[in-house]
Amino acid sequence: MPLYRDDAIVLRTHKLGEADRIVTLLTRHHGKVRAVAKGVRRTSSRLGARVEPFMLADIQFYEGRNLDIISQVETKEPYARRIAEDYALYTAATAMVETADKLVDHEKEPAYPQYRLLHGALGSLSRREHEAGMVLDSFLLRSLAIAGYAPSFDDCASCGRPGPHRAFAVAEGGATCEECRPSGAAAPSEEAFVLLSSLLSGDWAVADASEQRARRESAGLIAAYAQFHLERKVRSLGLVDRA
Known part of the structure; x- marks a missing residue:
């Protein structure tokens, strides 16, 4: 079986059989990878804590027919341990990894910009550099921009008329002028647009x-x-602890 190694952030896990887990990861060079971590649910396993959501690790994989197999894990950044201590950090991080999982649809396709952004956002959360909710919001906007859905907060998203404008229409792509403003558009404050x-x-x-x-x-x-x-609900956004 071909062997490869990569830095990876754990997005989610779920049970497989009595002792194994399927781990979904976002890697530096191989995009999204789903792999089996054998025996990690046993109390004697040395890998279990290293393949929890939010962890950044150097992982060795064996390439399998359907799922790859994790053979070695070396922790690089124990983000999970720091983030799990605080509910606001934990819920923000959960929404981040769920969003990254949905945005990177295809497995093994390069997604380095998304990996780098998630790496930086989880690091910022773990160091408590800014309010958790704002780190999440910045991550959401920037990850969508990387995916080709960058919103406009100044010029009109419909006709390009120079702003600032006072309306915000989700379906139109952001700020809209009065002529392009659809019914039901939001009217955020000037301070919200600046933020x-x-x-x-x-x-x-x-x-x-x-x-x-x-x-x-x-x-x-x-x-x-x-x-x-995203054309789908990010379930964990409803759990985010806002100040």
């Missing part, structure tokens, strides 16, 4: 200085935008 732009660009000086009202507005718009363009 949305800063979260997309990674301007944390502006984002960290924002007020809670703008954060709540932005979070609702981002969740709606993400789930519309």
Whole structure:
């Protein structure tokens, strides 16, 4: 069986038989990989804690016919241990890995930009660099942009008319001018638009200085935008602990 090795972030796991697990991972070079971790549910297993969601590890795989097999794991960043200590961090991280799993549809196709973004976001959460909800919101916007769904928060997403504009239409792709504004479009505050732009660009000086009202507005718009363009519900978003 061909052997390969890669850095990987664990997205999710589920049981297989009495002692094994199927582990879904996002790797640096091989995209999304599903592999069997044999015996990890036994109390004597040395691999179990190393293949929990959010962990970053250097993993050796044997390539199988249907599923690959994990043969060796070396922890690189124990994000899971740090994140699991705090409910807000845990729920934000759970929504991140679920989104990454949905965005990277095909297995073994290169997805390095998504891997790098998730790596950075989980690291930021584990170090508590910013409010957990804002790290999640920034991740959602930037991961969607990588996938080709970048929203506009200034120029009109429909006709391109220079902004700023006051309406936000999820289905149109973001901000809309008065002529293009569809019925039912949201009308976020100016502060929310500024925050949305800063979260997309990674301007944390502006984002960290924002007020809670703008954060709540932005979070609702981002969740709606993400789930519309993913064309499926991100179940863990409903569990995210917001300040």
